[in-house]
Amino acid sequence: MLNRRSLALGLHLFRAEPPGSERAKTPPPGGTRIAAHVRHGPTPRYPASRPSDGLRDINSINSKDPTMKCIYLTALAIAGALVSSGATAAPNAFDVAEDHTRFVFQPAPVDEDGMPAHGNPFITQGYVYPVGTLKPGVDGVNEDGSPAFPDLVLGTWTCDGFLVGTAMKAETGVFLISRQTVLLNDGDLLISEGPEIIDENVELLRAISGATGGFVGHDGDISQTFLGWGSFMGLRATFDLEGHGKEQ
Numbered sequence: 001m002l003n004r005r006s007l008a009l010g011l012h013l014f015r016a017e018p019p020g021s022e023r024a025k026t027p028p029p030g031g032t033r034i035a036a037h038v039r040h041g042p043t044p045r046y047p048a049s050r051p052s053d054g055l056r057d058i059n060s061i062n063s064k065d066p067t068m069k070c071i072y073l074t075a076l077a078i079a080g081a082l083v084s085s086g087a088t089a090a091p092n093a094f095d096v097a098e099d100h101t102r103f104v105f106q107p108a109p110v111d112e113d114g115m116p117a118h119g120n121p122f123i124t125q126g127y128v129y130p131v132g133t134l135k136p137g138v139d140g141v142n143e144d145g146s147p148a149f150p151d152l153v154l155g156t157w158t159c160d161g162f163l164v165g166t167a168m169k170a171e172t173g174v175f176l177i178s179r180q181t182v183l184l185n186d187g188d189l190l191i192s193e194g195p196e197i198i199d200e201n202v203e204l205l206r207a208i209s210g211a212t213g214g215f216v217g218h219d220g221d222i223s224q225t226f227l228g229w230g231s232f233m234g235l236r237a238t239f240d241l242e243g244h245g246k247e248q
Contacts, residue, residue, distance in 0.1 A: 089190045126140075128153065139231050139232065143232055151168070194207050202226070225239075
């Protein structure tokens with residue numbers, strides 16, 4: 001993934017002088033020094049405000065120095081990709097409303113009510129919303145499984161795992177172990193794993209096992225808070241990355 005750090009590195013390498021170079025010792029007044037072995041003619045005197053300071057036209061680079069040409073072209077490619085990508089940061093917090101029509105599990109084992117019991121695998125999906133969408137009494141999903149707020153949907157949430165312990169009959173504590181995959185509309189991906197608890201409004205940390213796009217840099221954990229079941233028995237939860245494993 002391209003980032004500003006990569007661009008800065010590319011430009012730093014292009015500007016670097018060979019060890020021992022006399023030109024490296026004294027940069028031209030008001031300007032950034034340029035490698036002596038790619039300069040032709042007198043030392044350029046660029047004003048400090050010159051936009052192209054420190055960068056040269058590719059045709060002015062010595063054709064006998066392919067390494068410098070390669071570094072120069074790489075820096076330009078990185079800069080172009082950053083400008084054209086239009087990438088935006090992934091949200092640090094978001095809500096999830098489960099689509100109850102997508103919750104499926106195996107025929108066995110089940111309890112006397114026909115709900116999945118300990119050891120039963122399952123998979124389900126839901127909608128990712130901006131944090132704060134699922135206020136008390138707000139489902140986020142219609143009875144037919146469609147999103148209640150389609151214009152607010154940020155992406156898709158997929159959860160798979162196993163019911164454990166007293167499973168759906170649990171009144172407190174862990175009732176399942178899961179892997180959750182958040183796929184945003186722009187393709188950014190966040191994967192987390194860990195237990196889930198049935199207790200409402202209690203924060204529990206999950207381990208992040210993978211991330212792409214705007215989620216890169218979150219390599220620690222994410223908090224999940226169960227907000228209770230919706231009107232159609234779909235999970236409602238809120239998630240928060242802020243302060244949990246983000247690289248400084």
